[in-house]
Amino acid sequence: MNIFKDFIAPTGILTLICLVAVGALVWVYGITQPIIDARALEAESAAMREVLSGADVFSTVELGELPEGVTTIYQASNGAGVAVAAEAKGYSSTPVSLMVGIKNDGSIERVRVIMADETPDIGTRALTDAYLDSFVGKTADTYTEVDSVSGATLTSAAVKNVLKSAFNGYAVSTGGEVIAEPEKGLTDALIEQYYPGITPEPVEVEEGEAFICGDAGYIVIGEGKGFAGPVKVAVLFDAEGVILWTVVTESNESPGIGDRVESDDYTALYVGKTNAEDVDILAGATRSSLAYQSAVNAAVAQLEILKEA
Amino acid sequence: MEQKQSKLSILTRPLIAENPSLVLLLGTCPTLATTTSVINGMSMGLATTFVLACSNMAISLIRKIVPEKVRIPCYIVVIACFSTIVGMILEAFFPAIYSALGVFIALIVVNCIVLGRAEMFASKNGIVDSFLDGTGNGLGFTLALTLIGSFRELLGSGSLFGLRLIPASIPAIPIFTMAPGGFFAFGCAIAFVSFITRGKAPVxxxxxxxxxxxxxxxxxxxxxxxxxxxxxxxx
Structure with missing residues (x-):
């Protein structure tokens, strides 16, 4: 009897309550889910018609694999263009999800928010219709020209990332290829440009990495501490130790702020120098600039050791 | 010796004198998180009221057959069931409110007001009393959330129920729609209730x-x- 009272009855009653609860949930789910689905579909098609006014009926483009960030691609049956639902992470953990209407000529007709949970009055300033309308008429080549909203950097960056995915989706839907990301860092093309016909040979150094490029020069990767972890810079020297080019191979600096030191405009300042002295610091990116300088100086120091050996 | 409370007092005591949020300080998490605007606070309060009333009734109904050992899991299952139902109903019929309240709908399950009333009242009282107690506590919670929500929306966005009251030329104070402003408004509301119930609240x-x-x-x-x-x- 004790076994019944202590074990069987509690288990049985808990199970019974769970079953009743499940039954109730199944019943409510059966009623509400069709409404939820219909509403989601309706909201999406309303958004599609808003971003692509010339379209009549949309059909989903069936592709084996959609480009990164793209949720769905809808094609207008009258050939007016495509509406691409795409998302990218902004500040909030909920991604910024936008519907992007791209006309047949590859330009944006309109951008609208499907869902986002950015900080009210801060991040949402980059999701207003007024800001999104500044992308109207932009193409895959020109959309990055639109300024970010100051104070809403991460959300602005998310909007542009969504647009990048959307243009990729457009390209795929028209049978094209995903626009390749320009390769960053120490690429083969870069090596070929400065040391034609030479394969760099790795050599052992105390810190970082180094390569000897025949008689033409050296590549040394130096490291400096930036705002968000190490900044690694590959410095390309000629045989005399003069800097031919510098390029970031690894960094995690703030997008739109510290990462401006990775732009070609800044790295070009080092060309023709033998060390990082006299190179200007980028206003507003002081710590990243200093990291860049100390990375270059570390590379110069390694080069001295390398040349003596 | 009068041990039973009158039906009216069961319903009205939790409104101000024993307000679950502002006097007993239960359910602080949703109180802070969902009161960015009046409509959000109010809908959160009403959703919680529904769960409170229903789960109190259900728990009162099964209070004689639930063994002492597994009573907490049983209550949780019942409360979770009603929370999920309220979530599905909101998503189907009030999608704007559902997306504004987000995860806090699902978190009604772990709202200590709901479990507190189940454990302390519904498991010992009849169905009608339990229903009244749940409704009263829910409405008290709604009242608190609406009060804090109007304060925060008015100062943080310059509007009430989405209707702009302060002209756009006067800048609002957005911090009131964020977490620090929530604590500030919560503190003010507690002080306010403490002031008006002076001498009446349980000492x-x-x-x-x-x-x-x-x-x-x-x-x-x-x-x-x-x-x-x-x-x-x-x-």
């Missing part, structure tokens, strides 16, 4: 059961001392 006389604001519905440590309990309820 903490001593650190024993007689001084506990939950005395009226508790049968814990001093269940044998019914005189003290009865006196406390009347006080």
């Amino acid at each position: 903490r006389r001593d650190f024993d059961c007689g001084g506990c604001p939950m005395l009226g519905s508790c049968s814990g440590g001093c269940s044998e001392n019914n005189d003290a309990k009865g006196a406390g309820v009347e006080a």
Whole structure:
């Protein structure tokens, strides 16, 4: 009897309550889910018609694999263009999800928010219709020209990332290829440009990495501490130790702020120098600039050791 | 010795005098998180009221068959069931509110007001009383959330129920729609309720059961001392 009272009855009653609860949930789910689905579909098609006014009926483009960030691609049956639902992470953990209407000529007709949970009055300033309308008429080549909203950097960056995915989706839907990301860092093309016909040979150094490029020069990767972890810079020297080019191979600096030191405009300042002295610091990116300088100086120091050996 | 509270007092006591949010300080998390605007706070309050009333009734109904050992899991299942139902209904019929409240709908399950009422009231009282108690506590919670929500929306966005009251030329104070402003408004609301209930709210006389604001519905440590309990309820 004790076994019944202590074990069987509690288990049985808990199970019974769970079953009743499940039954109730199944019943409510059966009623509400069709409404939820219909509403989601309706909201999406309303958004599609808003971003692509010339379209009549949309059909989903069936592709084996959609480009990164793209949720769905809808094609207008009258050939007016495509509406691409795409998302990218902004500040909030909920991604910024936008519907992007791209006309047949590859330009944006309109951008609208499907869902986002950015900080009210801060991040949402980059999701207003007024800001999104500044992308109207932009193409895959020109959309990055639109300024970010100051104070809403991460959300602005998310909007542009969504647009990048959307243009990729457009390209795929028209049978094209995903626009390749320009390769960053120490690429083969870069090596070929400065040391034609030479394969760099790795050599052992105390810190970082180094390569000897025949008689033409050296590549040394130096490291400096930036705002968000190490900044690694590959410095390309000629045989005399003069800097031919510098390029970031690894960094995690703030997008739109510290990462401006990775732009070609800044790295070009080092060309023709033998060390990082006299190179200007980028206003507003002081710590990243200093990291860049100390990375270059570390590379110069390694080069001295390398040349003596 | 009057031990039973009147039906009216079961319903009205939790509104101000024993407000679950502003006097007992339960359910602080949704109170802070969902009161960025009046409509959000109010809908969160009403959703919680629905769960409270329904789960209180259900738990009162099954209170005689639930074994003591598994009562907490049983209550949780019942509460979770109603929370999920409220979530599905909101998503189907009030999608704007559902997306504004987000995860806090699902988190009604772990709202300590709901479990607190189940454990302290519904498991010991009849269905009608439990329904009234749940409704009263829910409405008290709604009242608190609406009060804080209007304060925050008015100062943080310059509007009420989405209707702009302060002209756009006067900048709002967005911090009130964010977490720090939530704490500030919450503190002000507690002070306000404490002010208007001065002398009426349960006074903490001593650190024993007689001084506990939950005395009226508790049968814990001093269940044998019914005189003290009865006196406390009347006080």
